[in-house]
Amino acid sequence: MELRFKLKQLHLKETFSIAYGNYDKRDALLVELSHQNCKGYGECVAIDYYKIDLQRFVLKLKEIQTKIEAQKIIPPKEFFQFLLHLNLHPFLLSALDCAYWDLFGKLENKSFIELNNLPSGNLVESSITISIGEIEHQIEKIEKSSWNKFKVKCKGLDKNNVEKLLKLNQNIALDSNASFTDEDCIWFQENDEVQKFSYLEQPRPIDNYEILKKESFANWMADEDCQNLDSLDELISYYKSINIKLMKCGGLTPALEMIEKARELNYKIMIGCMTESSVGISAGCVLTGLVDYVDLDGANLISNDYATGNFVENGKIILSQKPGLGITLK
Incomplete structure (x- = not known):
C-alpha cells in the first residue's frame, strides 16, 4: 500500500459568515492510499476554532508513512484499530479511515453501502x-x-x-x-x-x-x-x-x-x-x-x-x- 498526501485550498463562492468569523477559503489536506492500481481518498480541513494545524498533520504523516505502507490489505475495521495505535488527531484519523474505506471498496468492487x-x-x-x-x-x-x-x-x-x-x-x-x-x-x-x-x-x-x-x-x-x-x-x-x-x-x-x-x-x-x-x-x-x-x-x-x-x-x-x-x- 502506498500513501500520498497533498495540501489543497478550497475557495468559497462567497464569504462564509458564522459566529466564529468570516471565511473566503479553507485549507485542506488530501490523503491518498493506493494498491494494485486502485486509489482511495480522504480529506480533512483546517478549522481555526478547532485549532487544526495541517502542517503538523503533514509532519505526522511523514512520521508514520512507513508503518502505513507496510500494512497489508485487511478489513477496514481492523485497519482502523491499527490507526488508533498511531496517536492521530481525529481529523487526520478521519482522512485515513475514509481513504482506506474508499480503497478497500474499490479493491473489492463493492460500495461502502454494500x-x-x-x-x-x-x-x-x-x-x-x-x-x-x-x-x-x-x-x-x-x-x-x-x-x-x-x-x-x-x-x-x-x-x-x-x-x-x-x-x-x-x-x-x-x-x-x-x-x-x-x-x-x-x-x-x-x-x-x-x-x-x-x-x-x-x-x-x-x-x-x-x-x-x-x-x-x-x-x-x-x-x-x-x-x-x-x-x-x-x-x-x-x-x-x-x-x-x-x-x-x-x-x-x-x-x-x-x-x-x-x-x-x-x-x-x-x-x-x-x-x-x-x-x-x-x-x-x-x-x-x-x-x-x-x-x-x-x-x-x-x-x-x-x-x-x-x-x-x-x-x-x-x-x-x-x-x-x-x-x-x-
Missing part, C-alpha cells in the same frame, strides 16, 4: 447553509433557493429575526455556533413557536450546556459538544439531537458506532460537514440512510471542487453507486 449492508433509498434531503447577514438578505436567499431545507446562521438572539424566519413557513434550522446566552436559551425553551424550527444547533460554548432542557420546546442539537462516542451519555439529559461529523469523531468507522449507540439512546441524528470538497462529502453521503437530518452542503459552497463522487443536488443526495466511496479526482 460492504456494510446500509439502506440507500428514501434518503433525507440536505439543508443548505445561509450564512450570517442582514435578515432581509437571508430571507431573500431562502426564497430564491431551489433547495427545500435551510440552516440559518446567527450570532446571538434577535427575536424579531426569529419571528420573521418563522413566518416563512419553510423548513429552517438555526445554528448560533455557540453564541446564545443562557437567557436566550431559556426564551427558546419557553416559546412553543420554536418547535417550527427543525433544530437549534450548538446554542452555548462547549461544556456550557447545563441550562438546556431536553424536554422543552427547543430541539437542541449538539455539534461541538458532541465529539465522539463518549459524548453521548454525557449529553443525554440536555440534547434531543446530535450532529455527527466524520472529522470530529475520526471517520466512517467510529461514525457507524456512534449512530448505533445514538439510536439506542433515542437521539435524533444528523450527518453534518465542514467546508469540504466532494472527497469529504462523498464519505458523509453514504451514511444518510441511517439518519434523521442531513447537512452536507460543503462542496456546494466552494468554487474549485477537485473531486467527484456522491453529491448533493438541490438538497437531494445522489449516490454514485461506484465501488468504495465512489471518489475520483478531477
Whole structure:
C-alpha cells in the first residue's frame, strides 16, 4: 500500500459568515492510499476554532508513512484499530479511515453501502447553509433557493429575526455556533413557536450546556459538544439531537458506532460537514440512510471542487453507486 498526501485550498463562492468569523477559503489536506492500481481518498480541513494545524498533520504523516505502507490489505475495521495505535488527531484519523474505506471498496468492487449492508433509498434531503447577514438578505436567499431545507446562521438572539424566519413557513434550522446566552436559551425553551424550527444547533460554548432542557420546546442539537462516542451519555439529559461529523469523531468507522449507540439512546441524528470538497462529502453521503437530518452542503459552497463522487443536488443526495466511496479526482 502506498500513501500520498497533498495540501489543497478550497475557495468559497462567497464569504462564509458564522459566529466564529468570516471565511473566503479553507485549507485542506488530501490523503491518498493506493494498491494494485486502485486509489482511495480522504480529506480533512483546517478549522481555526478547532485549532487544526495541517502542517503538523503533514509532519505526522511523514512520521508514520512507513508503518502505513507496510500494512497489508485487511478489513477496514481492523485497519482502523491499527490507526488508533498511531496517536492521530481525529481529523487526520478521519482522512485515513475514509481513504482506506474508499480503497478497500474499490479493491473489492463493492460500495461502502454494500460492504456494510446500509439502506440507500428514501434518503433525507440536505439543508443548505445561509450564512450570517442582514435578515432581509437571508430571507431573500431562502426564497430564491431551489433547495427545500435551510440552516440559518446567527450570532446571538434577535427575536424579531426569529419571528420573521418563522413566518416563512419553510423548513429552517438555526445554528448560533455557540453564541446564545443562557437567557436566550431559556426564551427558546419557553416559546412553543420554536418547535417550527427543525433544530437549534450548538446554542452555548462547549461544556456550557447545563441550562438546556431536553424536554422543552427547543430541539437542541449538539455539534461541538458532541465529539465522539463518549459524548453521548454525557449529553443525554440536555440534547434531543446530535450532529455527527466524520472529522470530529475520526471517520466512517467510529461514525457507524456512534449512530448505533445514538439510536439506542433515542437521539435524533444528523450527518453534518465542514467546508469540504466532494472527497469529504462523498464519505458523509453514504451514511444518510441511517439518519434523521442531513447537512452536507460543503462542496456546494466552494468554487474549485477537485473531486467527484456522491453529491448533493438541490438538497437531494445522489449516490454514485461506484465501488468504495465512489471518489475520483478531477
